[in-house]
Amino acid sequence: xxxxxxxxxxxxxxxxxxxxxxVFFENFDFSRKTSTVVFLIVILVAIGAFxxxxxxxxxxxxxxxxxxxxxxxxxxxxxxxxxxxxxxxxVGYVGIGAFTSAIFSMTPALKAMQIPTMYPFLIGLHLPxxxxxxxxxxxxxxxxxxxxxxxxxxxxxxxxxxxxxLLIVINVILSQWSKxxxxxxxxxxxxxxxxTLWVTLGIAVIVIIAVYFFKESSxxxxxxxxxxxxxxxxxxxxxxxxxxxFGYVASAFIGGLAGGLYSHYILSITAASxxxxxxxxLLSMLVIGGSMSVSGAFFGTLLVTLARQGLRQFELFLTxxxxxxxxxxxxxxxxxxxxxxxxxxxxxxxxxxxxxxxIKRFLRIGAVKKxxxxxxxxxxxxx
Amino acid sequence: xxxxxLLEFAINVLSMGSxxxxxxxxxxxxxxxxKLINFAYGEFITVSTYVLYFLGTFTDLPWPLVFLIGIxxxxxxxxxxxxxxxxxxxxxxxxxxxxxxxxxxxxxxxxFQLGISPRSKAVPYPAFFNMNIELFGVVTPLRNILMIxxxxxxxxxxxxxxxxxTLGVAMRGASENFVTARLMGVPANLVISVAFIISGxxxxxVAIFWSARTGSVEPLMGxxxxxxxxxxxxxxxxxxxxxxxxxxxxxxxIANVLSLTLxxxxxxxxxxxxxxxxxxxxxxxxxxxxxxxxxxxxxx
Numbered sequence: 140x141x142x143x144x145x146x147x148x149x150x151x152x153x154x155x156x157x158x159x160x161x162v163f164f165e166n167f168d169f170s171r172k173t174s175t176v177v178f179l180i181v182i183l184v185a186i187g188a189f190x191x192x193x194x195x196x197x198x199x200x201x202x203x204x205x206x207x208x209x210x211x212x213x214x215x216x217x218x219x220x221x222x223x224x225x226x227x228x229x230v231g232y233v234g235i236g237a238f239t240s241a242i243f244s245m246t247p248a249l250k251a252m253q254i255p256t257m258y259p260f261l262i263g264l265h266l267p268x269x270x271x272x273x274x275x276x277x278x279x280x281x282x283x284x285x286x287x288x289x290x291x292x293x294x295x296x297x298x299x300x301x302x303x304x305l306l307i308v309i310n311v312i313l314s315q316w317s318k319x320x321x322x323x324x325x326x327x328x329x330x331x332x333x334x335t336l337w338v339t340l341g342i343a344v345i346v347i348i349a350v351y352f353f354k355e356s357s358x359x360x361x362x363x364x365x366x367x368x369x370x371x372x373x374x375x376x377x378x379x380x381x382x383x384x385f386g387y388v389a390s391a392f393i394g395g396l397a398g399g400l401y402s403h404y405i406l407s408i409t410a411a412s413x414x415x416x417x418x419x420x421l422l423s424m425l426v427i428g429g430s431m432s433v434s435g436a437f438f439g440t441l442l443v444t445l446a447r448q449g450l451r452q453f454e455l456f457l458t459x460x461x462x463x464x465x466x467x468x469x470x471x472x473x474x475x476x477x478x479x480x481x482x483x484x485x486x487x488x489x490x491x492x493x494x495x496x497x498i499k500r501f502l503r504i505g506a507v508k509k510x511x512x513x514x515x516x517x518x519x520x521x522x
Numbered sequence: 523x524x525x526x527x528l529l530e531f532a533i534n535v536l537s538m539g540s541x542x543x544x545x546x547x548x549x550x551x552x553x554x555x556x557k558l559i560n561f562a563y564g565e566f567i568t569v570s571t572y573v574l575y576f577l578g579t580f581t582d583l584p585w586p587l588v589f590l591i592g593i594x595x596x597x598x599x600x601x602x603x604x605x606x607x608x609x610x611x612x613x614x615x616x617x618x619x620x621x622x623x624x625x626x627x628x629x630x631x632x633x634f635q636l637g638i639s640p641r642s643k644a645v646p647y648p649a650f651f652n653m654n655i656e657l658f659g660v661v662t663p664l665r666n667i668l669m670i671x672x673x674x675x676x677x678x679x680x681x682x683x684x685x686x687x688t689l690g691v692a693m694r695g696a697s698e699n700f701v702t703a704r705l706m707g708v709p710a711n712l713v714i715s716v717a718f719i720i721s722g723x724x725x726x727x728v729a730i731f732w733s734a735r736t737g738s739v740e741p742l743m744g745x746x747x748x749x750x751x752x753x754x755x756x757x758x759x760x761x762x763x764x765x766x767x768x769x770x771x772x773x774x775x776i777a778n779v780l781s782l783t784l785x786x787x788x789x790x791x792x793x794x795x796x797x798x799x800x801x802x803x804x805x806x807x808x809x810x811x812x813x814x815x816x817x818x819x820x821x822x
Contacts, residue, residue, distance in 0.1 A: 225617050289805045295616055296559055300756060301804045304797040307749065311794035415745075419628055426621060466632035473625040473632075480618050480625075481610045 174495035176351045179437050180344050183209075187340045199336055205444040206339040207400045209437065212424045213343075213350045214393030216436035218386045219425065221359055223366035224294065226387070227302040227418060229394050231309030232279040234413030236395025237402035238313065238320050240275030241328050244268050244403065249329050254321045261319065268333045272399040279395025283388045291383040294369070306418070314410035327407045334404035342400065346393055351433045353389060362386045419469070420447075423476045429486025434493040439486060443472060530660045531782075535774045537666035540673035541731050543770030545747050546754035547680075548724035550766040553755070554697035554814075555717045557616055561623040562603060563751065564744025565630035566722050570596040570729030571645060571739040572638060578646040585648045593726030600722020604715055612710075627744070634741035642740035645733045652734065665734045672727065677767065680720075684763070689716065697761075749793070756800045759810025768811055 183206070190202045211233055219226045242250070242257075243266045250262045266274060290301050314323050353359045361382045364372040373379065402408050420443070428439020450468040457464035479486060491497065545563075552560050573595040577588045607626050611619050653664045684690035695703040696713045704710055732747055733739055750773060758769020776799070780792050803810065 223617070225620060290801070293804060293808070296553075296557060296620075296760075297804055297808050299617070299620055300559060300752060301801055303752070304756075304800045304804070308794045308797045308801070311791060311797075315790045315794075419624065422621060422624070463636060466636045470629050470632045470636075473629045476625045477607060477622055480622055484614070484618060 175434060175492040176348055178493050178495075179347050179351075179434065183343060183347070183437075184340065187336060191336055201444075201448060203334065203336050203339050203404060205440065206336075206343045207334070207397055207404055208420070208424075208444065209440045210339075210343050210346050210397040210400065211394065212421055212428075212436045212440045213346050213433065214390050214397060215421050216425055216430060216433060217350050217353055217393060218383075218390035220430040220432070220436065221354060221362040221366060222383055222386055224383070225299045225302060226390065227299070228305040228309065229390060230413045230418045230421065231306045231313075232283055232391040232394035233398035233401070233417070234309065234313050234408075234410060235282055236275035236279040236398030237408055237413065238275075238326065238398075239278040239395070240271045240399030241326065241402045241408070242319070243274045244271035244333070245328060245330070253327050253329060256317050256321070258318050268403065272396060272403075275399035276392045276395035279398065280388055280392040283391030287384055287387045287391075288380070291380045291387065306414075310410055310414050313413065320410060323409070325407050325409050328402060329406070332404060332406060334400045339400055339404075342396065346396070347433065347437070350393070350436075353386075354433060358382060358385055416469075419473075423472050425486070426476050427479050427486055429488035429490050431485060431490035432488050432492045435486050435488040435490070438488060438493075442487070446472065446475070526659055529658060530662070531778065533657070533660060533662050533666060535771070535778050537662075537669045538778070539771035539774030540669050541728060541770075542750050542754050542773050543767040544673055544676065544724050544728050545751040546758060546766035546770045546773075547763065548721040548728065549751045549755050550760065550763055551717045551721045551724070553760055554763070555693065555700070555714055556608070556619065558608065558619045558623060559752075560721070561620070561748065562626040562630065563721065563725060564746075564748030565627050566596055566599050566603075566725035566744075567729045567732060567747050568630070568634060568739065568741065568744040569599045570726040571733045571743065572634065574729060574733065575643050575645045575739050579643075589730055592729060593723060596722040596724075596726025596729060597719050598722070600718040600720075600725065601715060604718035608714075608718075609711075612714075631741050631744070638741070640741060642738040642743075644737060645739050647734055647737070665731060669731050672731075676724075676727065680763075693717065753796050753800050755810075756803050757810060759812035759814050762810070762812040762814030765810050765812030765814055772811070 187202060187206070190198055193199075215226065215229050218224070218229070242261055243264055245253070245265075247262050247265055250257060286305065290298075290305070293301050313320050316322065317324075320326055354363070361372070361377045364375065364377055365379050365382060398413070401412075405412075424439035424443045425436060426439070427443055428437065428441075429435025447468055450471055454464045454467055457467075483489070545567075548566075549560060549563055552558055552563075570592045574588060574592040577583055577591060581588075583591075603626055607622055608619065611622060651663075651665050651668070654661050655664050655667070657667070684694060692703065692708040693713055693716065695706065696708055696710075700710070703713070728747060733743075736743070754769035754773040755766055756769070757772050758767070759765025773796075777792070777796070780795060781789065784792065784795075
């Protein structure tokens with residue numbers, strides 16, 4: 140049973156010689172596949188529970204918004220990390236999910252008041268919050284499913300420009316379609332904040348599991364094969380377009396879900412919230428954490444969020460002392476990103492996952508099996 | 523009357539197209555050699571415009587000198603960005619380069635916001651620049667005519683340089699096949715630096731005419747010329763210098779036609795229409811109008 144925990148009983152005689160803890164470390168073994176998910180979830184829930192226990196609204200807000208960003212980053216990683224294609228259009232799907240779920244969850248009376256220009260049939264729609272979230276994610280997924288198929292055969296620079304162009308198209312539509320999104324004006328949801336700490340945490344846990352098992356699934360493996368070696372993958376009979384298509388659509392679904400959480404957290408959105416700045420934040424998380432692994436997205440989000448919050452406080456401090464300092468955060472993050480790209484292109488995780496085996500090897504505890512984790516090939520083409 | 527309308531339309535298309543052609547050329551020079559889509563190109567233009575603004579507002583330098591220094595600052599930022607940011611990525615993946623140029627663009631934007639001002643500033647221009655002149659009965663600002671003339675001169679110079687000098691031949695060779703060009707003794711650093719320098723030079727020229735049209739400069743102004751450059755480059759052909767020029771004019775033509783024909787309610791979606799055209803080109807005809815040395819990159 141590779142995918143379940145198993146604990147080998149150590150002989151009693153051994154126990155007398157060595158400390159129980161050491162024996163536990165040596166023999167407790169769960170497979171690489173599940174350990175990553177368990178670690179990430181335990182870390183996330185532990186932080187969440189601690190912050191809930193602290194009960195300081197300001198810190199709770201920071202945690203909730205970071206957890207939403209984590210879901211976005213995981214969805215971003217799902218396609219970009221596994222396919223190796225820069226997926227600029229991703230934040231567009233986040234935006235679609237945000238607007239759609241907001242339209243669904245607001246009561247008709249509220250919509251008629253906030254956005255009088257909206258189509259009458261949209262004003263009539265109303266769903267409870269959880270269903271509205273799913274509806275947002277589904278609409279984002281359907282949009283992706285409709286447009287993506289012909290775009291999936293493009294790689295490299297052509298692929299990157301296509302995705303970039305798609306992001307602009309989505310953004311223009313979101314910012315101009317006054318009868319749906321209130322156009323360039325702010326879309327105010329009103330009401331209470333429905334995205335609470337525990338809701339976000341629960342969804343984040345589900346998304347971690349989903350994204351990780353997508354990566355380990357046969358589809359994920361095929362997608363990673365197309366990233367690592369185009370020719371070998373094709374000669375193994377992998378259908379590039381289909382594999383990429385399903386990855387892309389799944390990624391859009393998670394993006395839409397995160398968008399719905401975001402809009403019910405922040406409570407007033409504009410199309411500009413889902414554009415270059417947001418994309419830059421997500422990209423910096425993946426680059427710094429390591430885009431090729433789920434752990435990379437996780438720790439990248441953690442690190443960049445911590446850095447951003449710290450720098451923001453510093454900025455506020457500077458501004459209060461009379462300096463104009465807004466924007467320093469982005470500069471520092473951007474410089475950090477370039478530094479990482481130069482010296483550690485695969486981020487802090489180096490493209491690997493945080494796993495029980497990795498920890499054991501790192502701490503040099505127990506008889507580490509001669510199992511070699513194949514080092515991910517760096518995607519480098521010599522000019 | 524329709525003759526006048528037609529002539530006015532032609533002047534508009536030609537002057538806008540000239541500007542767009544220069545923008546596209548600046549992008550393609552770098553793309554051809556490094557295969558880098560330079561997201562920071564818009565910020566090169568912003569840098570030059572800020573130099574124009576500072577020199578024009580705070581000094582009494584004569585105009586030709588102000589323009590010259592503006593262009594030279596574009597050259598400098600092109601050269602420096604290559605030296606500091608892009609050189610460490612020699613031989614690395616395209617995505618790393620792309621992300622770096624995106625990061626550079628963000629860094630420069632924030633520096634403008636932080637160091638200068640987040641608000642837009644008026645760029646002073648000599649009076650003759652915006653003077654209206656009458657040409658065969660059509661009234662147009664002089665800068666449009668200057669724009670067409672400048673572009674024509676620059677294109678002729680570039681054609682001569684690229685075809686009849688050692689450096690030009692080396693650069694064309696490098697954009698066709700970098701490895702082979704190096705084996706033939708083309709110095710890689712020199713060729714790439716020159717590509718960035720030419721790109722920066724063009725950004726400097728574009729800055730003069732772009733901000734003459736808008737009359738102001740602000741930290742985020744670089745994004746619109748960049749997007750126009752993208753569209754023009756994709757339509758014309760990413761691997762061909764003449765293609766980029768042609769793409770600039772074609773873009774100006776399509777944009778003008780759309781502005782004239784689309785009803786106002788749809789006009790706000792013009793950018794979306796343009797980028798749908800871009801996507802269609804990339805999917806159906808990724809080599810653009812002019813093929814250049816395009817090689818098939820698609821799968822499936």
